[in-house]
Amino acid sequence: MTSFLQNVIDALTAGSYYALFALGIALIFGIMRLVNFAQGELIMAGAYTVYLTQDWPWALIVVATVVVVVALALLMERVAFRPVRGRSAATLLITSFAVSFFLQNLARMVFTTLPKSADITPLFRRSFVIGDLTISWLSVIAVCTTALLMVSLALFLNRTRLGVQMRAAAEDFGMARLCGVPANRVIAIAFAISGVLAGIAGLLLVGQTGSLSVTMGLTPVLFGFTAAVIGGLGSLTGAVLGGYLLGAATVFLQNILPFELGGYRDAFLFAAVFAFMALRPGGLLRAVGLEERV
Amino acid sequence: MLDVRDLTVQYGRISAVRQISFVVGTGELVAIVGPNGAGKTSTLAAIMGTVPTAAGEVRLDDLVITGSAPEAIVRRGVALVPEGRRIFGSLTVAENLAMGASVRRPGRSVQEDLERAMDRFPALRRCYREAAGRLSGGEQQMLAIARGLMSRPRVLLLDEPSLGLAPLLVEEVFESIVALRQDGVTILLVEQNAHRAVELSDRTYVLRTGQVVASGTADELAGTADLAALYLGVHEAR
Amino acid sequence: MGSRLRWAIGLYTVLAAIVVAAMYLGSLGSTTIDRAVVNALIALILVLGLSSFVGASGVFSFGHMAFMAVGAYVTAILSMSPEQKGLQLADLPGSLATWHVNPLLAVIVGALVAALFAAVVAVPLMRLSGLTASLATVALLITMRVVFQNWETFTRGTRGLILDSKAPSKEVVLVAALLVLGVAVAFRFSSIGRRLAASREDEPSARSLGIRVWWERGVAWVLSAFLVGVGGGLFALYFRNISPDSFYIAITFTVLAMLVIGGLKSVSGAVIGTLVVTAALELLRQVERGWTIAGVTIPSRLGMSELGLAVVLLLILIVRPDGLVPGELRWPGGRADRPSPSGPTVPPAVDVAEPIAVPDERAAASEVRRAP
Numbered sequence: 082m083t084s085f086l087q088n089v090i091d092a093l094t095a096g097s098y099y100a101l102f103a104l105g106i107a108l109i110f111g112i113m114r115l116v117n118f119a120q121g122e123l124i125m126a127g128a129y130t131v132y133l134t135q136d137w138p139w140a141l142i143v144v145a146t147v148v149v150v151v152a153l154a155l156l157m158e159r160v161a162f163r164p165v166r167g168r169s170a171a172t173l174l175i176t177s178f179a180v181s182f183f184l185q186n187l188a189r190m191v192f193t194t195l196p197k198s199a200d201i202t203p204l205f206r207r208s209f210v211i212g213d214l215t216i217s218w219l220s221v222i223a224v225c226t227t228a229l230l231m232v233s234l235a236l237f238l239n240r241t242r243l244g245v246q247m248r249a250a251a252e253d254f255g256m257a258r259l260c261g262v263p264a265n266r267v268i269a270i271a272f273a274i275s276g277v278l279a280g281i282a283g284l285l286l287v288g289q290t291g292s293l294s295v296t297m298g299l300t301p302v303l304f305g306f307t308a309a310v311i312g313g314l315g316s317l318t319g320a321v322l323g324g325y326l327l328g329a330a331t332v333f334l335q336n337i338l339p340f341e342l343g344g345y346r347d348a349f350l351f352a353a354v355f356a357f358m359a360l361r362p363g364g365l366l367r368a369v370g371l372e373e374r375v
Numbered sequence: 376m377l378d379v380r381d382l383t384v385q386y387g388r389i390s391a392v393r394q395i396s397f398v399v400g401t402g403e404l405v406a407i408v409g410p411n412g413a414g415k416t417s418t419l420a421a422i423m424g425t426v427p428t429a430a431g432e433v434r435l436d437d438l439v440i441t442g443s444a445p446e447a448i449v450r451r452g453v454a455l456v457p458e459g460r461r462i463f464g465s466l467t468v469a470e471n472l473a474m475g476a477s478v479r480r481p482g483r484s485v486q487e488d489l490e491r492a493m494d495r496f497p498a499l500r501r502c503y504r505e506a507a508g509r510l511s512g513g514e515q516q517m518l519a520i521a522r523g524l525m526s527r528p529r530v531l532l533l534d535e536p537s538l539g540l541a542p543l544l545v546e547e548v549f550e551s552i553v554a555l556r557q558d559g560v561t562i563l564l565v566e567q568n569a570h571r572a573v574e575l576s577d578r579t580y581v582l583r584t585g586q587v588v589a590s591g592t593a594d595e596l597a598g599t600a601d602l603a604a605l606y607l608g609v610h611e612a613r
Numbered sequence: 614m615g616s617r618l619r620w621a622i623g624l625y626t627v628l629a630a631i632v633v634a635a636m637y638l639g640s641l642g643s644t645t646i647d648r649a650v651v652n653a654l655i656a657l658i659l660v661l662g663l664s665s666f667v668g669a670s671g672v673f674s675f676g677h678m679a680f681m682a683v684g685a686y687v688t689a690i691l692s693m694s695p696e697q698k699g700l701q702l703a704d705l706p707g708s709l710a711t712w713h714v715n716p717l718l719a720v721i722v723g724a725l726v727a728a729l730f731a732a733v734v735a736v737p738l739m740r741l742s743g744l745t746a747s748l749a750t751v752a753l754l755i756t757m758r759v760v761f762q763n764w765e766t767f768t769r770g771t772r773g774l775i776l777d778s779k780a781p782s783k784e785v786v787l788v789a790a791l792l793v794l795g796v797a798v799a800f801r802f803s804s805i806g807r808r809l810a811a812s813r814e815d816e817p818s819a820r821s822l823g824i825r826v827w828w829e830r831g832v833a834w835v836l837s838a839f840l841v842g843v844g845g846g847l848f849a850l851y852f853r854n855i856s857p858d859s860f861y862i863a864i865t866f867t868v869l870a871m872l873v874i875g876g877l878k879s880v881s882g883a884v885i886g887t888l889v890v891t892a893a894l895e896l897l898r899q900v901e902r903g904w905t906i907a908g909v910t911i912p913s914r915l916g917m918s919e920l921g922l923a924v925v926l927l928l929i930l931i932v933r934p935d936g937l938v939p940g941e942l943r944w945p946g947g948r949a950d951r952p953s954p955s956g957p958t959v960p961p962a963v964d965v966a967e968p969i970a971v972p973d974e975r976a977a978a979s980e981v982r983r984a985p
Contacts, residue, residue, distance in 0.1 A: 161927060165930055170743060172934055174744065174747055175869065175873055176927065179927050180927070242481065248465065248470075249470070256463070259445050259455050260449065260475055260478075260526070345763050347756070347759050351753075351756040355749050356737055359749075
């Protein structure tokens with residue numbers, strides 16, 4: 082029973098991370114049909130901001146991280162994505178790949194490839210014990226933060242004027258414009274929100290591993306869009322669902338794989354996802370149309 | 376109020392609309408009819424700014440709106456009820472109507488307009504909190520029109536409102552359009568259902584392969600060559 | 614058909630001439646240039662391989678370097694001397710440990726294994742469309758990397774393998790590149806190639822005509838994997854040092870960039886793109902190593918050439934998304950008999966994400982989407 086509960090906690094924690102990654106991707110995809118590979122680099126930027134500000138009081142670290150990443154996200158949108166707005170999904174995909182590659186190498190030039198370490202607060206590394214369960218404070222923080230962010234996002238989308246406009250734009254961008262909603266505003270907000278999500282994700286990742294590297298954004302973005310695709314690209318609830326499912330699958334695989342095969346966990350995971358996508362290309366929930374553009 | 380001059384719309388090498396000109400006077404109900412592919416929808420799209428204008432000009436009361444972004448044109452007072460309605464299925468009826476009022480500041484006058492919309496279209500009051508995707512075709516059309524009106528437009532563009540609706544519903548839709556006109560709304564109506572459109576409007580333009588081939592009031596058009604012929608180009612109208 | 618064949622042959626001649634000329638121009642120098650030339654030729658093979666799928670299907674594959682890796686590792690295992698195998702891959706099963714074949718034969722076998730693997734992957738993959746398929750190929754790339762990093766028995770994990778067989782001369786690589794070019798041109802001009810190009814432009818119509826798009830895409834996929842596998846094998850033989858990271862993001866990006874910058878709808882684009890990007894990269898690498906112009910030294914900075922490439926790619930996507938060479942080069946004087954439309958003749962509604970006025974109802978209907 083205990084190990085089951087422990088697994089549940091681990092799955093929840095992992096799932097929270099994945100849901101965070103996935104939400105950022107699903108949000109932008111919903112509005113713009115763009116799968117933003119560079120979301121990974123936003124997470125990386127968040128991590129490096131934490132590294133640079135690690136001696137500050139933690140509240141300021143959080144603020145700084147969010148501000149920097151949101152600024153980067155908005156810049157990215159303005160410089161790289163606005164000029165290609167409205168193009169085919171393939172063009173958008175390659176553009177985001179190029180932006181991602183650019184940022185990775187920029188970081189490499191500035192920070193060099195050596196991994197860095199950052200120790201924000203010793204609290205992150207501590208755990209507490211309830212009965213037979215060991216729960217790390219970081220898990221608690223990750224799960225709670227993610228839950229908080231999701232609730233806030235849901236409230237924003239459902240209860241505010243701006244949120245309704247964004248949901249409308251996600252369903253039918255052209256029609257939202259025809260109702261007078263400024264395209265630039267909606268897109269900027271989507272990027273800003275995904276920037277917040279990425280910044281927090283970067284913070285949590287640094288807290289978890291204590292180290293960072295210029296390529297650290299690759300795995301999160303892969304998990305992120307995998308989760309988003311599982312849930313049905315464009316659906317925010319799907320992204321969250323996909324994230325937690327992926328978390329559960331990761332923990333499950335971790336458990337059943339014999340030790341020698343442990344390194345292959347991610348390979349099995351993605352092979353399984355790949356097979357799932359072949360069976361149900363639309364994802365779990367009804368997906369936004371994914372018809373080919375090229 | 377709406378003055379279109381020599382409007383040309385091109386998609387690549389195809390000219391969908393070739394130098395057409397027409398006017399919609401304040402308070403008028405003007406119709407554009409024509410067969411499929413005549414360029415009717417492209418014309419509306421050009422007015423709304425969703426497709427670029429290759430040549431020509433669109434004026435709203437002496438203000439040139441050609442080339443502006445759609446959201447700016449809506450702000451100026453032109454609203455579109457698009458072909459296929461394009462209501463936001465995942466939003467509620469209330470939210471759809473709110474979307475229509477996006478260009479206005481929330482407040483009492485918006486609330487009043489909401490009430491008026493629901494008086495006009497009682498079905499909307501019933502389904503107020505429901506997801507708009509669950510409405511029937513006719514109800515969705517009413518919602519689309521109501522949404523368009525929420526911005527208090529100076530001109531309302533209607534693109535094929537009768538499309539896909541059962542005949543009874545088509546009548547209802549046309550009746551509400553006439554009622555709107557009687558309330559003083561300026562309307563530009565694009566319709567495939569030529570006869571009804573001609574009957575109801577103050578003036579009609581007949582479009583074929585991107586050009587205006589005839590125009591006038593119901594009586595004037597009856598006098599010229601048979602409408603069907605105009606449609607099909609069987610008989611060249613001079 | 615005659616004029617099409619003539620055009621194909623003419624195109625091949627022109628492109629082959631360009632490649633040979635570029636190669637000999639580039640070779641006017643030391644062995645470091647030699648290395649760059651072979652690099653370019655192998656890149657050309659990779660790009661042609663990738664282009665055979667992407668150009669045909671319109672689906673971007675981020676996973677093709679997995680096939681390159683398969684080709685490379687199989688080639689390595691088959692061509693390494695038994696002594697080296699004993700040292701590096703001590704646990705290889707019996708026969709593989711002693712087998713030692715002609716390196717070029719190893720390349721072919723490697724490519725075949727890659728093609729086989731591609732065929733297996735194709736079964737689920739071809740069911741996916743456009744975007745999802747592209748995302749699945751990302752998963753493929755990363756999955757295979759994990760496999761290569763962990764399958765110590767065959768790959769020595771992250772340490773990689775060192776080959777000791779005789780490296781091919783650059784002439785051999787040139788011949789291989791020209792052969793691959795021939796295959797790519799032949800495929801593009803074949804009936805299956807032309808059907809694929811048509812279905813790329815307009816899939817619903819193609820399907821309605823009964824063209825079994827998924828099957829034909831599968832063929833393109835497997836063929837492209839084979840060609841890329843050849844590139845991988847040659848890469849292994851020439852550079853003699855391979856590891857999982859050799860076949861990961863950097864090379865995926867470079868190859869993709871060459872394809873897009875050149876123009877992904879044509880073989881000519883693939884060739885031109887490769888040459889242009891190779892030249893640009895070499896230039897940028899010079900800058901990266903540190904330059905002194907007129908007494909001002911630009912300090913060396915690792916990563917600058919990649920940065921430059923990313924910027925160029927972004928510029929092309931913004932300004933000239935069809936690439937430098939949007940359509941096939943025409944054999945001068947020949948009749949313009951195109952195998953496929955080089956640009957959409959349907960209203961750009963197909964390309965625009967937010968059309969409203971669409972004379973084409975099909976596109977309009979597909980725009981009405983349901984959300985969460």
